[in-house]
Amino acid sequence: MKRLFHATLFFLGLLLVWHLVVRAKVWSPILLPSPASVGLYLRDAVRDGSLWEATLVTMRRLLVGYFIGILIGLPLGLVTAASKFAEDTIGVLALGLQTLPSVCWIPLALLWFGQTEAAMLFVVVMGTMWSVVLATDNGVRSIPPIYARAARTMGSKGLHRWTHVLLPASLPFLVSGTKQGWAFAWRSLMAAEIYVTILTGFGLGHLLHYGRELNAMDQVIGIMLIIVVIGLLADKVLFAPWERFLHRRWGTGKR
Amino acid sequence: MPLVDGLPEEEQSAKLAVENVSKRFHTGRRQQDVHALDGVTLQVAEGEFVCLVGPSGCGKSTLLNIIAGLEMPDSGQVLADGAPILGPGRHRLVMFQESGLFPWLDVFGNVMFGLKLKEGLTNAERRKVAQFYIKLVGLEKFADANIHELSGGMKQRAALARALAPNPRVLLMDEPFAALDALTREQLYGDIQRIWAARKKTIVFVTHNVREAVCLGDRVVLFSPNPGRIRQEFHIPLPRPRDINSVELAGYSSQITKALKGILHDGDAAAE
Numbered sequence: 001m002k003r004l005f006h007a008t009l010f011f012l013g014l015l016l017v018w019h020l021v022v023r024a025k026v027w028s029p030i031l032l033p034s035p036a037s038v039g040l041y042l043r044d045a046v047r048d049g050s051l052w053e054a055t056l057v058t059m060r061r062l063l064v065g066y067f068i069g070i071l072i073g074l075p076l077g078l079v080t081a082a083s084k085f086a087e088d089t090i091g092v093l094a095l096g097l098q099t100l101p102s103v104c105w106i107p108l109a110l111l112w113f114g115q116t117e118a119a120m121l122f123v124v125v126m127g128t129m130w131s132v133v134l135a136t137d138n139g140v141r142s143i144p145p146i147y148a149r150a151a152r153t154m155g156s157k158g159l160h161r162w163t164h165v166l167l168p169a170s171l172p173f174l175v176s177g178t179k180q181g182w183a184f185a186w187r188s189l190m191a192a193e194i195y196v197t198i199l200t201g202f203g204l205g206h207l208l209h210y211g212r213e214l215n216a217m218d219q220v221i222g223i224m225l226i227i228v229v230i231g232l233l234a235d236k237v238l239f240a241p242w243e244r245f246l247h248r249r250w251g252t253g254k255r
Numbered sequence: 256m257p258l259v260d261g262l263p264e265e266e267q268s269a270k271l272a273v274e275n276v277s278k279r280f281h282t283g284r285r286q287q288d289v290h291a292l293d294g295v296t297l298q299v300a301e302g303e304f305v306c307l308v309g310p311s312g313c314g315k316s317t318l319l320n321i322i323a324g325l326e327m328p329d330s331g332q333v334l335a336d337g338a339p340i341l342g343p344g345r346h347r348l349v350m351f352q353e354s355g356l357f358p359w360l361d362v363f364g365n366v367m368f369g370l371k372l373k374e375g376l377t378n379a380e381r382r383k384v385a386q387f388y389i390k391l392v393g394l395e396k397f398a399d400a401n402i403h404e405l406s407g408g409m410k411q412r413a414a415l416a417r418a419l420a421p422n423p424r425v426l427l428m429d430e431p432f433a434a435l436d437a438l439t440r441e442q443l444y445g446d447i448q449r450i451w452a453a454r455k456k457t458i459v460f461v462t463h464n465v466r467e468a469v470c471l472g473d474r475v476v477l478f479s480p481n482p483g484r485i486r487q488e489f490h491i492p493l494p495r496p497r498d499i500n501s502v503e504l505a506g507y508s509s510q511i512t513k514a515l516k517g518i519l520h521d522g523d524a525a526a527e
Contacts, residue, residue, distance in 0.1 A: 150355035153323055154369035154421065155345040164368075168359040250358045251403030 033218040038225070041218040050207070055226065058189065058203035065121050066185040069128025070178060076129070077136025077177075078162070087137075094133040102127035102188035106195050115198045120189065127188025128181045135177020139170030172250060175242045182238065186231060204230075271299035271322060271425065271457065276331035278317055278483075291317040292328070293482035302455045306472035308465055308511065310519055314483025315461045316429055322459060323349045323427050335425065345373060348423040352430040354410040356402045362389065362413050363398040369421040388416040391450060408439035412446070419454065428460045432467065441499060444470050448496045465515060469508045470499040477511065479518040487514055 015035050021027075022034040029037075045051035080091040105126045106119075113119035143166060151165040167174075193205020204223055211219030246252055278292040291314040299305050307315040320326040322333055324343040333340045335347065348369070356365050366385040370376065376384070389398050392412040397405065405413060411431055418426055432440045448471065451458060462468050468475045469491055479486040489511055493503055 144353075146351055146353055146355040147357060149325060150349070150351065150357075151368075152325065153343045153345070153347070153349045154417075155343070155372040156368075160372070165357070169357070171359060249361075249401050249403075251401065 030215060030217060033221060037218045038222045041216070041222045042225075045207075045219075045222065050202075051226065054202050054204050054207050055230070057201035058193065058205070059230075061117070061120050061124060061201075061203065062185055062189050065124025065189065066128055066182060068121070069125045069181060069185060070132055072125070073129035073132030073181065074136050074174075077133040078140060078166075080133065081137045081140035090133070091137060094130045094137075097126070098130035098134055102184065103191040103195070105188070106192055109192070110196060115196060117198065117200050119196060120192050120198070123192040124185050124189050128185040131184050132177055132181040135173055135180060136170070139173025139177060140166055142173060143169040171242075172246055172252060175239065175246060179235075179239050182234060183231075186234075190227065270301050270334075270336055271297075271459070272334040272337075273297040273299075273318065273322070274331050274334065276318065276321060276328040276333060278314070278321065278326070278328050290482035292321075293484050294331070295483065295485055296331075297476065297485065299457060299459060302457055304451060304458045304460065304471060304473045306460045306462060306468035306475045307478060308462060308468045308475055308515070309478030309483075309486075310480055310515070311463065312483075313478035313480040315478050317483065319349070319427050319429050319459060319461050322425070323347055325349070345369060345421050346423050347425040347427060348418040348421065350411070350414050350418050350426065350428045350431045352433050354402075354414040356410060356413055356417070358402045360402075361398070362394060362400050362402070362405070362416075365402070365413060366417045366420050369417060373421045384422075385416075385420055388420045389413075391419070391453075392416045392446065406439075407435050408443060411435065411443065415447070415450070419450070419456075423456070425457045425459065428458065430462055431460075433462070433464070440467070444499055445496065447471065452495065465511050466499055466504065466508045469493075469504050469511065470497050475507075475511055477514055477518070479521070486518060 019035050022029065022032055026032075042051065076086075076090055076094070080086045080094065102123060105123045109119040109122045113122060147165055147169050148161070151161060156165055189203070190205045190208075193203040194209045197206065197209075204227055208220060208223045208227075211217070211223060274296055276292055276295045277290075280289040280291055282289060289312070291312075295314070295318060297305075297318075307318065309315050317326065321328050322335075322340065324340045324347065340347075356362075357368065360368065363385060366389055367381060370381040370385055373381075386395070386398070389395055392415050394400075394409060394412055394416065397409065397413075402410065402413075414431070432443055435443070444467070458471075460468070460471055465475075469489075472491055475489040475491060476485055477487045477489070478484065489507065491507055493501075493507070497504055
């Protein structure tokens with residue numbers, strides 16, 4: 001309760017500073033709109049449905065791309081951790097491509113897929129899966145060998161060893177890995193939506209882009225706020241339950 | 256110690272025969288390979304409690320891993336009830352120095368892990384067996400506890416319950432109490448003797464603590480390093496339960512300690 005109070009106070013203070021800076025007319029209101037005008041934009045965008053629609057479009061792309069990324073990345077990570085050959089081939093590829101900023105996939109995606117949903121999806125999947133591969137690989141490698149030894153003596157082998165020992169043992173790494181994957185997916189999609197205009201749906205990135213084109217700074221800042229809020233909510237909804245479980249079982253982490 | 260009704264029939268304890276076992280480790284870093292075991296032969300009778308003692312590097316843990324089937328000897332073989340050991344099996348369960356308990360399961364889940372891999376039991380029977388062994392090691396109030404909430408001694412108790420639950424014929428213990436404080440250790444000496452008397456397992460127990468070995472073992476086998484060989488064997492005919500602080504026990508352990516010091520002295524002389 002006290003922490004909630006502190007957080008509320010901090011953000012109200014931030015709003016106040018913003019308001020005072022605008023009132024002091026340090027910068028032109030075209031460059032820095034007031035908190036009130038951003039609020040007005042958001043109210044109108046909610047009323048005419050454009051904000052809701054853009055959020056839906058963006059979330060659909062994000063979730064689909066993210067889960068495809070995990071679906072490919074997780075098994076690949078298990079494979080690179082299990083096999084020397086896969087480590088020297090797929091592992092090196094993953095390490096290389098993970099360092100590639102996901103914006104760099106956009107020109108390729110446009111040429112291959114044109115201005116389509118597939119291009120968006122491709123960018124998000126590429127942004128997600130390599131970091132998931134690396135996190136999974138790292139997770140399985142970090143398992144204390146005693147778990148596998150103890151499990152072996154009790155008769156666990158083959159598929160059972162993977163599903164009942166190695167996967168649960170690497171859970172702390174898988175959670176942080178998929179969380180990192182989520183952050184990468186989110187960044188990739190915003191980059192893709194800002195750079196690529198497609199007619200099958202306007203996402204939040206497009207609203208941001210057109211805010212700039214129209215010199216509508218209230219829109220730009222309003223959409224940025226929405227993007228931040230979605231990021232925070234995803235953290236709470238998607239990852240907090242897992243982190244609570246880890247905290248309870250492993251005794252790790254804060255809270 | 257009365258056994259609860261409905262538990263499966265006690266399986267026979269195993270005879271172990273270690274026959275002329277040798278093992279080398281090829282270490283890239285060191286200038287020489289480590290000759291961990293050299294022609295070791297050892298018989299363990301059914302229901303016998305044997306302690307392997309020796310300075311570090313004498314191959315006692317390696318021998319335990321070979322008996323467990325976690326490692327293969329370069330030459331020689333180990334027979335359990337006359338059949339050669341080709342890999343790990345649930346008839347020979349291991350307790351390690353670190354408990355090796357799975358942090359993603361609670362105590363009950365850990366004890367159930369090995370039981371679930373044992374065929375021919377219904378789930379209700381498995382739960383009953385798990386509860387029995389958790390009670391046997393005195394953790395009935397902690398069945399739902401997470402592993403990180405347990406003290407070091409409780410962890411080893413839970414690990415003992417996990418190793419006993421699938422009813423193995425042989426229990427292999429690799430310095431299971433080395434990381435515990437003295438008081439906790441003494442409690443566990445009492446527990447392990449009580450449980451051994453009740454369940455009559457064949458136990459092979461590795462330790463570098465001579466008093467511990469004398470307190471627990473029917474027989475203490477002394478190893479010498481480089482190469483790992485059996486140096487001497489001591490029969491401990493003391494009545495049970497034994498108190499680690501008793502005078503008779505001290506007599507045996509000083510005799511064995513003297514022999515152990517002789518080995519260390521030989522090692523120093525060889526190094527010079």
